[in-house]
Amino acid sequence: MNNPGSATPAPRLASVTYARPLPGGAGLAEVVATGTECAWIRCGEGMVGLGTAARFTTTGSGRFEAARRWWMAATEAEAAESGGADRSTVPDDGLPRRSPLAFAAFAFADDSPVDSVLVVPEFVVGSTHGRSWLTWQVDLDSPANAQRAAAGWRPGQAEAEQRLEELLAEAGRGSRDGWADAGPAGGLELSDGALSQEGYRAAVARGVRLIEAGDLTKLVLARDAVVRSDGPLDVARVLRTLTERYRDCWTYAVDGLIGSTPEMLVKVDGDTARARVLAGTLDREGAPVGAAGTEYARQLLSDNPKQRHEHRLAVDSLTERLEPFTTSLEAADEPFVLELPNVWHLATDVFARLVGAEGARRTGPGALALTEVLHPTAAVCGTPREAAAALISRLETADHGLDRGLFAGPVGWLDGNGNGEFGIALRGAVVEDEHTVRLYAGCGIVAASDPEAELAETTAKMRPMLQALGLRA
């Protein structure tokens, strides 16, 4: 299962980036209007991708490497023309410049039949550090451009504006009235997915027995659920709702994979790498609020040996793999409690300086190469990694026909200089068709885990998406 990627040759990307008010003049999330956009939004900032200049799909254990090669070939022309200067995401002129830029989502498992994908949007609308900007990206070798590109043509601002107007009109974005208040278009029905709630309890119980038998230390097991809607689903509205309710999470949309994740696998900016590791979860529903809630979370998470053990394994799985690529690495000894609207988590932020990131050209690994090294961490797979991955494949896929697909895989964006952000695709869903989305959630299982409590935890983790879809959860 090592598909080198879709047979199309890599495009030759060229781009132009300039400061510009956001289309529509509202916030970044309002640029998400059709639900087919790519998105990466946190605290009202980030990027939305419109249209498609190029895309690449691949499967198999070589999916990261295949994507990296395709992306290097696609961005080579522009890197050569710009002389490799300005490698950081915010160069000296202060205008965030990340072009060329692709959004990406990778399957969780090496043997998943589901495509991993790189999408190069035609336009990237961005808002970073309080400034907004626009990038227009084209393939110089496409039939529309090849001839004029050979004569020296490159994308420019005036033509970008014209093309943007066309694209927005094509997408029927003329009227935005009524967005905010439009409820779900019809009735919604929630049902078990391939791995039912009962099946999940049984799978967790088996996992616990195998852990007790000494086969492994930690195992993350997931289940799925399906939401069907009578009317067409308003995916754009779901995404905008997530950006509002889960402001501190990274709201993502790539090729039908949508959600709002609190977990950062790796963010590379210039010579720095950052991660946010989560493991250890406490439902906030029915829990005390305010200071009493903080105290409750401290007692049941920070002071709980099971949760701390689960968390430590996740942090170690990341830092051990990241360390060889760093000149320094910092992670607090004690996790902090991250409060989200639905749950509390034990969290550890990691900060590192990368080797080979100095000078005009990166010689060390960039965001995509590090993603390949770090995925899957013990937060979504287990310890030891290989034993856990094999058991996930047995207990979820062979026994129940649940393939995680893009769930719990890396999702985010990358630029042509090795910068990028990859979150872990959690608290999300896959849009299967106009009326159907499939939600996924999992839990870390250790020797002390109780199947009923873990099942309840998966429901708490699905709550952001269920509520954004308009279900009471």
Ligand SMILES: C=C(O[C@@H]1C=C(C(=O)O)C=C[C@H]1O)C(=O)O
């Ligand atoms: C697997 C999920 O979440 C992961 C598992 C956690 C846990 O077991 O406590 C916490 C955060 C994530 O690392 C999920 O959200 O589906």
